[in-house]
Amino acid sequence: MALVAAASVVAVGLMATGLTGCADMSGIAPQSSLRDAPSLGLPADAGLTPAQAPLAADWWREFGDAQLNSLVDQALQTSPSLKLAQARLARALAVTEVADAATLPQVTGQLDLTRQQYTANGAVPAPLAGSIRNSGTAQLAVSWELDFFGKNRAALDAALGTASAAAADAQAARLLLASNVARSYFQLVRLNEQVNVARRTLAQRDETLKLVRDRVDAGLDTRLELRQSEGGLPEARLQLETLQEQMALTRNALDALIGKPNGTAAPTLPAQAAIKNVATATAIPADLLGRRADIAAARWRVEASTKDVVNAKTQFYPNVNLVAFAGFSSIGLGRLLDSGSQQWGVGPALRLPIFDAGRLRANLRGKTADLDAAVESYNAAVIDAVRDVADQVASSQAITRQQTEQHAAQEAAEGAYDIAVQRYKAGLGTYLNVLTAETSVLAQRRLAVDLSARALDTQVALIRALGGGYSAAPAQAKQVQGATKTIAAGAGPDWAAASFDSKNQPATH
Structure with a gap:
């Protein structure tokens, strides 16, 4: 038998x-093709140099701020957005188990x-x-x-691709959350430095007012100088109140990021100069772009859509x-x-299937359109990634040059202010000269703080643009049995080294 x-x-x-x-199935074929590194103006064989080594997954620790480390760790443990991404990953992994069961x-x-x-x-x-x-x-x-024609296998491969994309999305959410916490924290540090500048300004103007009063009492100045000096105090207090409001709003935003709205004590902020600068790339490394989680997710979606097309074609064959x-x-x-x-x-x-009124062809056209959409989404992600890194590299280099010029300008302004005050005390200059010099000094002090904050913010943005230490080997892949070992075995498609067939379509593996 x-x-x-x-x-x-x-x-x-x-x-x-x-x-x-x-x-x-005649006449139905994808129209889009994946962009490769040369088409983006990048070297196809770009390799890592010591200055462009892969980033650490906990890159924020390199800034040397224990409080920042604690805030990021809290955010990664409690953030609803990160838990949402993890739930979506769990759902995608469950779908792979369902698809795997169909092969047995x-x-x-x-x-x-x-x-x-x-x-x-x-x-x-x-x-x-x-x-x-x-x-x-x-x-x-x-x-x-x-499964003579690979229908169930194609469905499983599509589910694997979707699960890998969900894993990459979860990593992208993790990176975005960590970078937003770091940028908000550095913004809080910047505002704190600006508050210190404003307090120094208020104290300085109070001392100047005392000097002007003494000179008026001695008959050396008129009430015009006195009123000018008195007007500087409310202006300084207004600036201080504005900065404190911005600090409160930024602190609220930071509390929301770590999942504890209105529930954290005001942190003791370090001096801006105490935060370490992190060495980042000075060029665009093509292979590091392949380690961006969003690009990996887009590439996996192309892979999943490719398998969906294969599955749609197998529907034409006998079951x-x-x-x-x-x-x-x-x-x-x-x-x-x-x-x-x-x-x-x-x-x-x-x-x-003998006669289905065009249902199978319509399904194949739909899946092919989905593949074209996935390819173009991938291309858009790659182009945006190249622009993002180029912007951050350009900004980083420009800020370094601006800080050099600003430092020289501040030294000159401080020197001019000291001379103006000395001349005013000696009766050789007017109070208008003091006000003019003081205005330049305050502007340079604020600019110094802003440039230092921009330097830190740009470093975080460049780290995020370069993938933030993303590694396409999700631990969640262990939850999937059988054929889903593909997720762990294949570390994920690297856009800069992806395989292509003669029509520049994703090659099946």
Whole structure:
């Protein structure tokens, strides 16, 4: 019997192969193609140099600020947005398990117990006709879809791609959260430095007011100078109040990022100069762009869409199933397990689409359009990544040059202010000269703080643009059994080193 079943399956397989001529997929093909490194003006063989080493996953620790480390750690543990991304990953992994199960035999158990009155006027013969009897069936059924044309495998590969994309999205959410915490923290440090500048300004203007009053009392100045000096104090207080409001709003934003709105004490902020600068790339390394989580996710979606197209094509081919069952069935429960109540069956089943009013072609066109959309989304992500890194590199270099010039300008302004005050004390200059010099000094002090803050912010932005230490080997892949080992074995498609076929489409592996 086993030989007969095997021969039947072989015959069905051969017949199915002969019937594939019914499939008509002509005229449906993807139109988009993946952009590679040369098409973006980047070297195809760009390699890592010591200055462009892969970033650490906990890159924020390199700034040397323990308080920043604590804030980022809290955010990564409690953020709802990160937990949402992780939930989506868990959902995608569950889908891979469902797709994996479709490739394996299915076994079901059946137990039916029925008390039934049989019709006396039907086809049921005596003595069952008109009687009330108990009947029962107990059996096991085995079914296995023989995946001759790779439909189930393609569905599994598509689910794997989607799960890998979800894993990359979770890493992208992690990076975005950490970078937003760091940037908000550095913004808080900047505002704190500006508050210190404003307080120094207020104290300086208070001292100047005392000096002007003494000179007015001595008859050396008029009330004009006194009113000018008095007007500087409210202006300084206004600036201080404005900065403190901005600090409160920034602190609220930081509390929301770490998942504790209005629940944290005001942090003791370090001096801006105490925060370490992090060495970052001075050029655009093509292979590091491939380690961006958003690009990896887009590339995985291309892979998943490619497999969806393959799956849509297999719908045109015959569907071959092998079904078997064995068990017991009887009228009267007392004889259910007797040897004479045994029943069994085995045989193949073939389903072939002949006329479906264009449903399969429409489905294939839809999946092909999805692939084109995934490819163009990937291309857009790559182009945006190149622009993002180029912007941050340009800003970083420009800020370094600006800080050099600003430092020289501040030294000159401070010197001019000291001279103006000395001349005013000696009666050789007017108070207007002091005000003019003071205005330049205050502007340079604020600019120095802003440039230092921009330097830190740009470093964070460049780290984020270069992937923030993303590694395409999600630990969650261990949750998926069987064929889903592909996630762990293949570290994820690298856009700068992706494989392409002759039509520049993703090659199937």
